[in-house]
Every structure is written in structure tokens, then in C-alpha cells.
Amino acid sequence: MKFLSLKSMRLKIVVKNLIFGLLFLSSGLAVSAQTTTFAQFFERFGTQDFVFTNNTSSANFNAVGGGSPIFFLYSNIVNLDPSLQAVQNAHLFITSTTSQPASNNAGTFTQPFDQTVTVQIIRDTPAPAGVGTGSRTNLLTAVFSPAGSSPAIVGSGNSATFSATTPDHVVTFSSDFLVFGLTTQRNLAFSYSSVTPTLALGAGNFLQSFTAAATGTFASNPPPIYGIPTAAAVSIGGRVLTQNGSGLRNAQVILTDTNGTVHRAVTSSFGYYQFDGITSGQTVTVSVSSKRYVFNTQVVSVQDNISDMDFYAAEY
Numbered sequence: 001m002k003f004l005s006l007k008s009m010r011l012k013i014v015v016k017n018l019i020f021g022l023l024f025l026s027s028g029l030a031v032s033a034q035t036t037t038f039a040q041f042f043e044r045f046g047t048q049d050f051v052f053t054n055n056t057s058s059a060n061f062n063a064v065g066g067g068s069p070i071f072f073l074y075s076n077i078v079n080l081d082p083s084l085q086a087v088q089n090a091h092l093f094i095t096s097t098t099s100q101p102a103s104n105n106a107g108t109f110t111q112p113f114d115q116t117v118t119v120q121i122i123r124d125t126p127a128p129a130g131v132g133t134g135s136r137t138n139l140l141t142a143v144f145s146p147a148g149s150s151p152a153i154v155g156s157g158n159s160a161t162f163s164a165t166t167p168d169h170v171v172t173f174s175s176d177f178l179v180f181g182l183t184t185q186r187n188l189a190f191s192y193s194s195v196t197p198t199l200a201l202g203a204g205n206f207l208q209s210f211t212a213a214a215t216g217t218f219a220s221n222p223p224p225i226y227g228i229p230t231a232a233a234v235s236i237g238g239r240v241l242t243q244n245g246s247g248l249r250n251a252q253v254i255l256t257d258t259n260g261t262v263h264r265a266v267t268s269s270f271g272y273y274q275f276d277g278i279t280s281g282q283t284v285t286v287s288v289s290s291k292r293y294v295f296n297t298q299v300v301s302v303q304d305n306i307s308d309m310d311f312y313a314a315e316y
Contacts, residue, residue: 035185035219036076038178039140041092041121044069048211050094050192052111052153058099059111059206061153061162067091068214072121072139077178080226081131084177089124090139100150101205109160109199111207112150116299117164118143118283119188132176134258134282140178140218141258141283142188143299144171153207158198160212163189172301174258174283178224181303185221190214234302237274238309240267240288240295247271248313252289258282278302 043049049068053060072090074080096117103110119142126136144151144164151164164171165187173180180186192212202208240251247270255263255275265273278284280302286309288295293313300309 035187035221036223037217037219038076038223039072039074039121039218040216041070041072041090042215043213044071044089046194046213048194048196048213049092050212050214052207052210052212054202054204054206054209056203056206058097058204061094061096061098061113061117063092063094067093067122070121072123074139074178076223077226078223081127081177083128083131084226088139090121091124093120093122094118098150098206102201102207103205104201108154108156109201109207111153113152114146114150115296116143116145117151118299127177134176136176138174138176138258141174141301142171142218143174143283143301144169144188146170153192155192155195155199158193158195160192160195160199161189162192163187172283173218173220173224174281174301175224177226179227179281180220180224180301182222183220183224186219188216188218190216232280233277234280234305235274235276236278236284236286236300236302236306236309237272238307238311239271240273240290240311241271241313242293243313245312248290248293251293253311254287254289256285258284280304 049064051062051064068091070090070092071087073087074084096113097115098113100112100114121139123137123139147170149168151169153160153162155161166185171186173186192214195210195212197210200208240248242248249267249269251267253265253273263275265275267273283299283301285297285299287297288311295311296314298309
């Protein structure tokens with residue numbers, strides 16, 4: 001009987017995932033030929049790193065704690081620095097939640113996500129000095145949310161896909177190494193295999209809890225440009241409003257930037273707030289704290305001044 005070493009087994013898993021990813025990439029390009037794939041990932045070990053959790057009245061989809069160890073590759077980017085051209089070791093994090101139940105159409109299950117989904121791919125070690133900006137580790141951050149329709153996990157048996165594309169969804173990309181200011185179309189597609197247990201409806205008509213392995217691709221039209229993003233200072237502002245549209249005074253607005261720095265502002269008597277001196281080219285999270293109302297958090301890629309990031313009190 002022939003036994004394989006652990007190293008050989010891992011190599012076989014990686015090769016299998018790479019072939020699967022390339023096949024998936026080819027199918028993705030056929031569907032969306034107007035965009036060019038600029039990045040892709042596949043798991044290092046092919047393990048069940050992606051976890052869907054049914055909470056009965058909602059559901060979450062996340063990577064395992066500490067992120068999924070992946071191989072990441074840029075492609076079709078002109079003049080990319082040599083240190084970024086090879087396959088890179090990274091970890092992938094995904095943060096998502098949904099309150100929208102799933103559906104079953106003749107054995108094909110669709111689990112929509114009605115709230116913002118954030119995917120971060122972080123390099124295990126910083127790029128060499130002079131390459132990139134900020135932490136020099138953010139290979140790619142993708143943020144997507146509904147725009148007319150909700151992005152969804154779709155599949156049957158032990159395989160599924162999760163994709164988002166403009167203009168059907170709001171899709172933004174940011175990176176310490178790439179500039180996306182000229183892109184007019186953006187999409188991404190993940191393929192999940194070894195779904196365990198097989199897809200089925202669970203409590204509250206959300207998918208039952210499962211784990212899976214994954215590969216994925218990212219595309220845009222035109223491809224992003226390599227270069228250190230400009231660090232111009234921009235402002236972010238808007239209004240905080242009650243359910244009837246009245247401005248809410250003295251509410252605290254909290255902005256957290258890519259580096260984890262927290263900025264705070266207090267709304268005026270008519271509910272206006274503004275942050276100045278925010279570095280462009282990054283993805284920020286903005287939330288509102290109020291004793292009387294609840295507000296949904298917003299995640300946005302900052303490329304220019306924003307004056308209309310409004311918050312409306314949620315009904316409860």
C-alpha cells in the first residue's frame with residue numbers, strides 16, 4: 001500500500017483547487033466577457049474555511065477565525081511591481097449577515113443577502129518598502145450590497161456560487177496597491193465546493209448551517225491601474241434622520257478607517273455631520289450611536305468627497 005506524505009497531500013489539494021479555480025474562472029469570463037479578471041484566489045489547504053450559520057431569524061456567512069489561508073494572484077495589470085507578480089500568501093476574511101429568507105426552486109437553493117458584505121484579502125507580510133501605501137498588506141477589499149436585487153448564494157447538493165456584479169449590485173474595490181478610479185464595471189464570483197451538509201432549507205427558511213471550501217475571481221472594466229493611490233484628504237458628510245425625515249441632533253457618528261483609527265463627529269441641530277481630512281483610496285466603516293434610535297452601519301470605498309451619506313432610523 002502506498003502512503004502519501006502530508007506535504008504531497010497538500011500539494012495535490014492545492015493543484016486540484018487551482019484547476020477548479022481556473023475552470024471556474026473560464027466560465028465566469030464567458031458570462032461576463034466585458035470585464036477582465038484582475039485577481040483570483042484559491043485555498044492553500046482545501047479545508048472547510050467558510051461557515052454559514054443559521055440563526056433562525058437571520059444568518060451569517062464568515063471565514064473561520066483568523067481568516068482562510070489562501071494563495072492570491074494578480075493578473076492583467078500593466079507594470080505591476082515584481083514583488084506582487086507571483087502567487088502570494090494571504091488570508092481571506094468575509095463579514096456578512098442577512099435577514100432575508102432563502103428559497104427552493106426544484107432543488108436549487110437561493111440565499112439572498114440584503115445587507116452589506118465585506119471581503120478582505122490581507123497579505124501575510126507587508127510588501128517591500130516603497131510598494132503600496134498604508135499597511136502595504138491590503139491586497140484587495142471588496143464591498144458589495146443590493147441595488148435592485150440582492151447578491152445571493154445559489155446552488156444545490158454540495159456546491160454553490162456567490163457572486164455580485166454592477167449594476168445589479170453596488171460593488172466597490174480598494175487596495176494598497178491598485179487604483180480603481182477608472183473602473184466602470186466591477187464583479188466578483190466565488191465558487192464553493194465540499195458543502196457539508198448538502199444545501200437545504202433550515203430554521204426560519206434560511207439555509208441550514210454548513211461549511212465549505214472556496215475559490216474566487218475578481219474582475220473590472222477596465223482593469224485597475226497599478227500605483228500607489230493618491231493620499232488626498234477628502235471629507236465625508238451627510239445627515240442623520242429620524243423615521244419621518246427630521247434631522248436628529250446630538251447623535252454621535254463614528255468613522256473607522258482602514259488602519260483602525262476612529263474618528264467621531266456630533267450632529268448639528270438639523271442632523272448634519274462631517275468628517276474632514278479623511279485619506280482617500282481606503283474603505284471606511286461609518287456608524288451612528290443614539291439612545292433613541294437604531295441605525296444601520298455603512299461601509300464605503302472613499303475615492304472623493306462624499307456629501308450625501310445619510311442615515312435613517314430603522315424601524316423596530
